[in-house]
Amino acid sequence: MTQAELFQALKSTGLPVAYGEFEDSKENPAPPPPFITYQFVNGNDLRADNHNYIEISNFQIELYTKLKEPLAEKKVQDKLKELRLPYSKVEAYIESEKVWQIIYEIQLIGG
Template sequence: MEQAELFSLLKSAGLPVAYHHFKKPPAPPYLVCLFAYSNNFGADNGVYSKANNYQVELYTTKKDPETENLVESALDAAEIYWEKSEAYIESEELFQVLYAVEI
């Protein structure tokens, strides 16, 4: 899967999606996706298999398991393994659920 396919997949959850940031954020809930790091496998002095890790960040005004389930269901349907963490951003008054995915 490539980055463009990941974006299409995330859009299928029915939420606004942007790479890295929105110029003007929409009303929550929304998604931001960005490249985090690569985890390539090397052989014979080259990259044998590429693996790119992305952060998919869900922003909501309240803890919202239903919206989280939309994102998780989209990732599950594409058989993408994910890990999840959560934080509250006081200055923005938003919950951030971060999904770490590797494609």
């Protein structure tokens, strides 16, 4: 799966999606939660003989909600399961923003 395919898959959840962050301007305001951002975190390519054989890209998918929203989480988790992308999940409340942040960590292989 490529990063572009991941973006399209996340959009199919019906939630607003952006890489990194939403640009917030008068002409194009950032959406209110719930929304998704995602970003490349690091690479962990399979290497041997001074060569990268298989590209392995680690991504974080971040779901932001005002309240704890199990249905929004289920949308994201169901999509990741549908795509057969194993994930780990952590969450935190961001007091300064008054939002819940749920982070899904995934790997894209060969994308």
